[in-house]
Amino acid sequence: MPTVLPPLQEQDAEDMIAPGVEDVVRESTSHHHPRGSDPISDQTMVLNMGPQHPSTHGVLRLVLEIDGETIISLAPDIGYLHTGIEKTCEAKFYAQVTPMTDRIDYLCPMTNNTAYALAVEKLLQLEVPERAQWLRVLFNELTRIQSHLVWLGSHAMDIGALTVFLYCFREREDLMRIFESVSGQRMMTSYVRIGGVALEPPLDLFDKIRAFLKSFPSKIAEYEGLLNNNPIWMERLKGVGYLSPENAIALGVTGPSLRGSGVDFDVRRDMPYSGYEKFEFKVPTLTSGDVWARYLVRMDEMRESVKICLQALDGMPEGRIVADAPKIILPDREQMKTQMESLIHHFKIVTEGFQVPAGEVTSSVEAPHGMMNYYVVSDGTAKPYRVHMRNPDFATLQSLETMCKGQLIADVVAVIGSIDIVLGAIDR
Amino acid sequence: MPEPTEPITDTVATPEACFGKDAVTAALADHAAVQGLASFITDAKWDRGELTLTLAPESIVEAMKAAQAAGYNFFEDVTAVDWYPAAPRFQLSYSLLSHRLKQRIRVVARLDEGQTIASITSVWPAANFYEREVFDLFGVPFAGHPGLTRIMMPTDWKGHPLRKDYPVEGYR
Numbered sequence: 001m002p003t004v005l006p007p008l009q010e011q012d013a014e015d016m017i018a019p020g021v022e023d024v025v026r027e028s029t030s031h032h033h034p035r036g037s038d039p040i041s042d043q044t045m046v047l048n049m050g051p052q053h054p055s056t057h058g059v060l061r062l063v064l065e066i067d068g069e070t071i072i073s074l075a076p077d078i079g080y081l082h083t084g085i086e087k088t089c090e091a092k093f094y095a096q097v098t099p100m101t102d103r104i105d106y107l108c109p110m111t112n113n114t115a116y117a118l119a120v121e122k123l124l125q126l127e128v129p130e131r132a133q134w135l136r137v138l139f140n141e142l143t144r145i146q147s148h149l150v151w152l153g154s155h156a157m158d159i160g161a162l163t164v165f166l167y168c169f170r171e172r173e174d175l176m177r178i179f180e181s182v183s184g185q186r187m188m189t190s191y192v193r194i195g196g197v198a199l200e201p202p203l204d205l206f207d208k209i210r211a212f213l214k215s216f217p218s219k220i221a222e223y224e225g226l227l228n229n230n231p232i233w234m235e236r237l238k239g240v241g242y243l244s245p246e247n248a249i250a251l252g253v254t255g256p257s258l259r260g261s262g263v264d265f266d267v268r269r270d271m272p273y274s275g276y277e278k279f280e281f282k283v284p285t286l287t288s289g290d291v292w293a294r295y296l297v298r299m300d301e302m303r304e305s306v307k308i309c310l311q312a313l314d315g316m317p318e319g320r321i322v323a324d325a326p327k328i329i330l331p332d333r334e335q336m337k338t339q340m341e342s343l344i345h346h347f348k349i350v351t352e353g354f355q356v357p358a359g360e361v362t363s364s365v366e367a368p369h370g371m372m373n374y375y376v377v378s379d380g381t382a383k384p385y386r387v388h389m390r391n392p393d394f395a396t397l398q399s400l401e402t403m404c405k406g407q408l409i410a411d412v413v414a415v416i417g418s419i420d421i422v423l424g425a426i427d428r
Numbered sequence: 429m430p431e432p433t434e435p436i437t438d439t440v441a442t443p444e445a446c447f448g449k450d451a452v453t454a455a456l457a458d459h460a461a462v463q464g465l466a467s468f469i470t471d472a473k474w475d476r477g478e479l480t481l482t483l484a485p486e487s488i489v490e491a492m493k494a495a496q497a498a499g500y501n502f503f504e505d506v507t508a509v510d511w512y513p514a515a516p517r518f519q520l521s522y523s524l525l526s527h528r529l530k531q532r533i534r535v536v537a538r539l540d541e542g543q544t545i546a547s548i549t550s551v552w553p554a555a556n557f558y559e560r561e562v563f564d565l566f567g568v569p570f571a572g573h574p575g576l577t578r579i580m581m582p583t584d585w586k587g588h589p590l591r592k593d594y595p596v597e598g599y600r
Contacts (some may be wrong), residue, residue, distance in 0.1 A: 079580040086565075087589055091596045122476050249502055249527075252554030270530045360509075361476055362523060375521065377509050384494065390505040390523070398557050423468065425582060 042070050049412070051080050057154060057416065058423025062358060062400075069408045074401040081427035089387040093353030094120055095330075096158035096193060097387060101374075103190040104389060105425035107147040110139045110179075111367040116387075118273055118363035120194045120376040123356050126325060130317045132196035133275040138312040139182070139191060140274075140365070141305040142209070145216070146175045147368035147420075148298050148305075151225060156293070159236050164226055173220050174212050179203055195329045196322030206313055213306050213313075220302055227295075237292040241403040243417035251402065252395030255370025256301060257419050262287035267366035274365075278315075279308050291418040298420075328354045353382030369393050369420050377405035391425040399418035435517045445475045452479070460526070461533045464472055464498025478534060485520075485545045486536040492522070492535075495507045500524040500533060503552035504557060508566045512592040518568055522548075539568060547573040565590035 019028045042068045051059040059080035065072040085104060089097045102109035114136050123130060152329045153168030176186045182201050183191040191198050227233045241251065248261040258265060266283040268276045284300035286293040322329045329344035330349055348354075358380040364373045370392025377386040396419045446455050452472035456462050462472070462481060468491040471482035482492050504523040511517055522535040539545055547570040549556045557571045560579040567588035570576055578585060587594055 073469070079578075079582075082465045082580040084589060087594075087596055125476070140469065160479060247437070250553050252503055252505075252552070265527045270527075271532075359475055360534075361478060362534065363533065373504060375505075375507060375523070386507075388505075388507040390507075395505075395554055398554060402585070 006427075020287045046408075048238045049409075051077075057421055060397075060421070060423055060426075062410065062412065064411065064412070069410075071407055071409065071412065074404050075411070076397050076400060078397070078423070078426050081423050083428070085428045086387055086389070091366060091383065091386055093382050094356060094384060095349070095353065097384065098193055099188065099190045100390075102190055102270075103395070103424065104428055105367065105369065105372075105391060105422050106187060107150055107422055108143045108368050109187060109189045110143040110192055111365055111372060112389075113190060114140055114274065115363050115365045115367075115372050115374045115389075116376075117192050117194050118365065119361050119376040120356065121323075122363060123359055123376060123378050124194075124325075124328065125357075126195055126250065126323050126328065128196055128323055129320045130275065131319045132321045132323075134312050134316050135197050135201070135321065137276060137279065138193055138209070138309055138316075139179075139189075139197075141308045141312070142175055144305045144368045145302050146172055146179075148302050149175075149366075151298065151417075151420045155414075156227065156233075158235060158413050158417045161227065161233060164223055167219070167226075169224060171212075171216065178205065178209055178212065181208070193322070195325060195331075195405050196320070200321055206316070209309065212314060213309055216306055217303060220299060224299065234292070235413050236410075237290070237295060237418075239290050239292075239413045239420060241291045242406065243399055243403050245287075247399065247402050248289075251399040253370070253399050254392045254395065255366070255400070257294055257370065257396055259283065259285045260297045261289040263347070265324045267364050267371050269403070271364060273363070279311050281308050291414050294418040294420075353419075355380060355382050356384075364398075367392060369422065369425070370396060373402040389425075389428060392427070393419075393421040393423075393425045397421055441536075447473050447475070460498045460531070461495065461500065461524075464494050464500075465535075468494065478532070480534045480536055482536045482538070482569055485539055486539055487537075488522075489546045489548055489551060492524075492548045495524055495535065496551060497531070499529050500526045502527055503548075503554045504532070506548075506555060506562060507586065508562045508568055508590070510566060510590065510592045515541075518566060520545065520562070520568065541567075544569045544571045546571050549573060566589070567591065569576075 044065050047064045047066055049064055050059060050061040061077040063077060077253045085100055089100060098113055098116060101112040106111050149168040150174045153165035156164035174372060177191050180186045182205060183189040245261045245262050245263050248258050248263060262285060264283060264285045270281055281304045284297045284304065286297055326345050332345050335342040336346045356378040358378050360377040362373050362375050364371060372392055373390035375388040376384055379385040400415065404412050446452055449469055449472045452474050453462055456474060459479065461481060466480055468483040468487050469481050470484055502525040504525050506520060506522045509519040509521065511519060514568040518539045520537045520539065523532065524535060525532050537545060543570065547556040547559055549559065556574065557579060559573055560576060562568050563570060563576050564578040564580050565588055575581065
């Protein structure tokens with residue numbers, strides 16, 4: 001909604017032809033010097049970007065105050081996707097919450113499942129068998145690759161490189177098939193459950209994953225071949241959306257965006273969960289803090305994820321995939337049909353849930369977008385008293401204004417792409 | 429600004445769980461947060477490997493500055509728990525992280541309905557959206573917040589959905 005200008009008066013019209021001394025002074029002392037554009041007036045304009053804008057990756061509305069093409073201030077307006085998931089969780093049994101966590105950050109359902117499962121397992125003091133932990137690591141990393149592929153495709157498309165999108169989604173499709181064959185669902189997997197994982201993977205699945213991992217590094221090289229030396233891509237990314245490490249920490253930025261600003265912190269390495277301490281991988285960190293750095297960090301992260309997946313496949317332990325806790329975990333289907341005790345457990349778990357000792361815990365995982373925490377409070381009943389998700393996207397969005405101030409409108413699109421946000425996770 | 433990484437200094441004699449200010453300060457005397465926030469703690473809890481420090485709501489800004497000085501450089505989030513009908517009703521849980529110590533602590537302040545707490549956006553600007561969220565969904569006011577408006581719900585919404593006396597299905 002542009003600011004309404006006062007009607008043009010005769011005197012003003014004269015001024016426009018022959019500017020007076022005041023105008024010259026005002027122009028020279030103006031606080032805003034738009035890059036390469038003439039300051040036509042000292043009035044700024046308010047522009048609404050979104051909520052239905054293709055480059056806002058969902059329904060994000062940005063209220064931009066602009067002077068010509070230059071951003072003076074920027075305010076995100078969110079909540080269009082608010083579905084009250086945290087409130088709904090309080091009315092469900094602990095196990096019923098798992099499918100809802102998929103729908104928060106729909107690009108990394110397995111990571112959400114893992115974070116929630118870790119929190120409840122901590123409340124229950126439940127030991128998860130090693131095979132389940134390794135399966136979690138494997139699918140968390142595949143999810144990271146999948147999420148980064150969606151990011152790269154849409155980010156490149158925003159900048160104008162349409163081809164990359166098609167290639168990224170070609171590889172993503174392979175991953176979707178892998179997720180489908182392990183969980184029955186392409187996106188909303190609910191594969192990681194409290195106490196372990198849902199199902200034993202099909203026999204040929206590991207071979208399929210191996211085949212994907214074998215070819216995938218060459219695909220990353222293919223994307224980089226399309227982008228890295230592309231002059232338009234470089235011009236649009238380099239030096240744009242700078243975020244200093246101090247600002248990144250002060251604004252709560254996590255994940256690849258934090259590491260692109262030179263802060264070397266990764267939950268997987270520094271506060272390991274689900275057996276990540278047994279894996280060897282590098283944490284890519286760059287110091288330039290711009291959109292280009294965040295792009296390179298994510299590309300390197302995909303390569304590291306491939307390494308972790310291969311280690312997980314090579315060292316995959318044998319054994320159970322769920323913890324030995326018959327009063328918490330649904331029994332095997334065959335046992336339920338043949339053994340009285342299993343039938344009783346099954347009936348009790350499904351109808352009454354299971355009681356969780358009172359307490360409060362925080363679990364933390366490194367999601368593709370950054371640090372994801374689940375804060376679960378139990379009052380000793382079968383339903384969680386409070387579930388709160390700290391999604392990386394919500395905090396990262398706060399840094400958008402810092403990154404965009406003084407830049408052009410077109411750069412906002414590049415910066416939104418580079419922080420990789422999902423509005424479902426922000427609004428919950 | 430990559431901070432030097434130090435090996436994780438895990439106190440070997442850490443007990444399984446201990447409750448109460450005296451028990452926790454005795455058991456975790458070496459803990460950076462217990463030392464740094466010693467003058468603010470009113471209650472403490474060490475449970476399931478997590479440290480929870482309770483303090484008076486009036487001292488929150490000073491306590492956050494002290495926590496920052498003690499090495500907890502990263503603000504993760506703040507959220508509330510509604511213990512209705514118990515009093516004090518709201519429990520604000522601040523989650524802080526130290527990149528250097530690789531530790532997380534939870535700082536808790538308890539508030540009654542209508543009671544105001546100071547905003548900590550002056551210490552961590554990251555708290556901005558989180559405090560707006562708590563204000564929107566719980567109705568806890570933060571004094572000194574730069575723009576305390578609803579963030580999730582429409583601006584003309586009545587009530588605060590995450591309160592326990594607000595029905596899950598909403599009012600229809």
